[in-house]
Amino acid sequence: MNKKLLLEKAHVEGIRHYDVYRREGGYRSVEKALKTMGPEAIVEEVKKSGLRGRGGAGFPAGMKWSFIAKPEGVPRHLVCNADESEPGTFKDRYLMEFIPHLLIEGLIVSSFALGSNDTYIYIRGEYAWIVDILEQAIEEAKANGWLGKNILGTGFDCNIHVQRGAGAYICGEETALIESLEGKRGNPRLKPPFPAVKGLWERPTVVNNVETLAAVVPIINMGGEEYAKIGVGRSTGTKLISACGNINKPGVYEIDMTISVEEFIYSDEYCGGIANGKKLKACIPGGSSVPILPANLLLKTAKGETRYMNYESLSDGGFATGSMMGSGGFIVLDEDQCVVKNTLTLARFYRHESCGQCSPCREGTGWMEKILQNIEYGKGKLSDIDLLWDIQRRIEGNTICPLGDAAAWPVAAAIRHFRDEFEWHVKNPEEAQKRNFGLAHYADPIHVPA
Amino acid sequence: MTKFNDDQLKEFNRLVARYPQGKQKSALLPVLHLAQDSFGGWLSAATMDYVAELLQIKPIEVYEVATFYSMYNLKPVGKYVFEVCQTGPCMLRGSDNIIDYIKEKLGIDIGQTTTDGLFTLKTVECLGACGYAPMMQMGKTYREHLTKEKVDHIIEECRKNAAANN
Numbered sequence: 001m002n003k004k005l006l007l008e009k010a011h012v013e014g015i016r017h018y019d020v021y022r023r024e025g026g027y028r029s030v031e032k033a034l035k036t037m038g039p040e041a042i043v044e045e046v047k048k049s050g051l052r053g054r055g056g057a058g059f060p061a062g063m064k065w066s067f068i069a070k071p072e073g074v075p076r077h078l079v080c081n082a083d084e085s086e087p088g089t090f091k092d093r094y095l096m097e098f099i100p101h102l103l104i105e106g107l108i109v110s111s112f113a114l115g116s117n118d119t120y121i122y123i124r125g126e127y128a129w130i131v132d133i134l135e136q137a138i139e140e141a142k143a144n145g146w147l148g149k150n151i152l153g154t155g156f157d158c159n160i161h162v163q164r165g166a167g168a169y170i171c172g173e174e175t176a177l178i179e180s181l182e183g184k185r186g187n188p189r190l191k192p193p194f195p196a197v198k199g200l201w202e203r204p205t206v207v208n209n210v211e212t213l214a215a216v217v218p219i220i221n222m223g224g225e226e227y228a229k230i231g232v233g234r235s236t237g238t239k240l241i242s243a244c245g246n247i248n249k250p251g252v253y254e255i256d257m258t259i260s261v262e263e264f265i266y267s268d269e270y271c272g273g274i275a276n277g278k279k280l281k282a283c284i285p286g287g288s289s290v291p292i293l294p295a296n297l298l299l300k301t302a303k304g305e306t307r308y309m310n311y312e313s314l315s316d317g318g319f320a321t322g323s324m325m326g327s328g329g330f331i332v333l334d335e336d337q338c339v340v341k342n343t344l345t346l347a348r349f350y351r352h353e354s355c356g357q358c359s360p361c362r363e364g365t366g367w368m369e370k371i372l373q374n375i376e377y378g379k380g381k382l383s384d385i386d387l388l389w390d391i392q393r394r395i396e397g398n399t400i401c402p403l404g405d406a407a408a409w410p411v412a413a414a415i416r417h418f419r420d421e422f423e424w425h426v427k428n429p430e431e432a433q434k435r436n437f438g439l440a441h442y443a444d445p446i447h448v449p450a
Numbered sequence: 451m452t453k454f455n456d457d458q459l460k461e462f463n464r465l466v467a468r469y470p471q472g473k474q475k476s477a478l479l480p481v482l483h484l485a486q487d488s489f490g491g492w493l494s495a496a497t498m499d500y501v502a503e504l505l506q507i508k509p510i511e512v513y514e515v516a517t518f519y520s521m522y523n524l525k526p527v528g529k530y531v532f533e534v535c536q537t538g539p540c541m542l543r544g545s546d547n548i549i550d551y552i553k554e555k556l557g558i559d560i561g562q563t564t565t566d567g568l569f570t571l572k573t574v575e576c577l578g579a580c581g582y583a584p585m586m587q588m589g590k591t592y593r594e595h596l597t598k599e600k601v602d603h604i605i606e607e608c609r610k611n612a613a614a615n616n
Binding site for chain 1: 468470473475476477478479480482483505507511514515518519520521522536537538539541542543574575576577578579580581582583587590591592
């Protein structure tokens, strides 16, 4: 039985509003945290829970919190990263849209733990209607004494402000987000100094993803140790997965990270199988940046073991034969899809979103897009495939922020696993305009070395 | 001369009040949204200069931000702007066909505005609606699970609204 911690109440009628949310047990974690626990005890509890950042990097949240500098007389800030922009990812939107008070509750507890009196939610500009939903939830929380001055008589003051971005994927990177929050272009900063020391307005700052901060609520309610019992290994708690592409039931699912990838795709409880009775060809399991896997390596690891929906299992085999959990954006491709075309749209995305600061990324992303376009539209050469490989290799690791890596990995993985599809495009330029390469051998059982 | 009216100024003050004293530049992105919504859906040089003056920053600080973020329009757009997503997950669900259909139906190419000034067609990169693809943004709302019929309906609806407002 799958346990739900975040979305359990998401479909209770009227849960968007304070009265219903409170009646369903909302804001208990604020009472518990502010009245019976100190900031250090909350940080300890989050550490014990094993909660890992849900934005994509998977860094332990409690550890991140413990890095925050506390210089005398300098305000500190918590910033919630709601700039969800990784293609395939729409889980934070779902959480904020359906159960906004859960985020506000998590933000109050987390702000108390970090000593943030002014907390900011930086939300992608396109989610304009969610700004209204969040601002209403904040007003309601304030009217009921959960925000503002001297919360619950503890002397703790806290306000939450919602800031809209304006269309820039790069602002999901925490230092670019901070720049944007300061009213500047979203150019990532060199680290160190890390935001925990010098962040927003040069003050100590923690930036956490929406889902991470919402997860603080069940952690405080049930205790970090109990939370850590859910899931498996270092994949503790539950994870929101946004599933899309060619499946029967696209949507947002909360899983406890013990289910197999196969169950996730084919079970009626989740994706409900591949749409239109087609076969599974490939999948990008953790948002567009993570390596694409052919069906055979997705369902089983290179060792022939079942692959599970958790951090460790999805990355089993490294980039050679595995992928990553990433942001939980699960993109499924059926047998009719063209991996070259798909890679081209992602390369275009990264070219569009590169901030232009570092030349390997600024020049490399545009160059990769151009080459992929040539291959896709029948003007490619075989040497282009090696050239693509070379360019992505020279971007990876050579930029200030991870956007360079994020742009390189999808291209690298597509060539690594689907090289023959690229070659077919080059060798059959006319045919490739009329039909796709198809499923080919990508779902065949893999040969497991004895 | 473009200037915020009283209601808009009130909103401006609310936005600026969210940041510490002396950090009013932080309000730049939301203020540019407000300006774009208030002055015909785009940001002219005069509008940007006005925003700079209000926030007490240099005009260049506004220009460099306005040109960086994709949601700010730097030239006039139609009354209704269709921003159709074309990234991977939407492409897998047929966004190419939707874009072609809108082009044909409105007789314009990507980036153009219809001669009656009603519609502008743009393509955009992932808007976080991948599970509800294909999709487009229209002002403050998302239109999802697009089909040709749905596109027909939306265009019809826009034309009716525009006629009713004239």
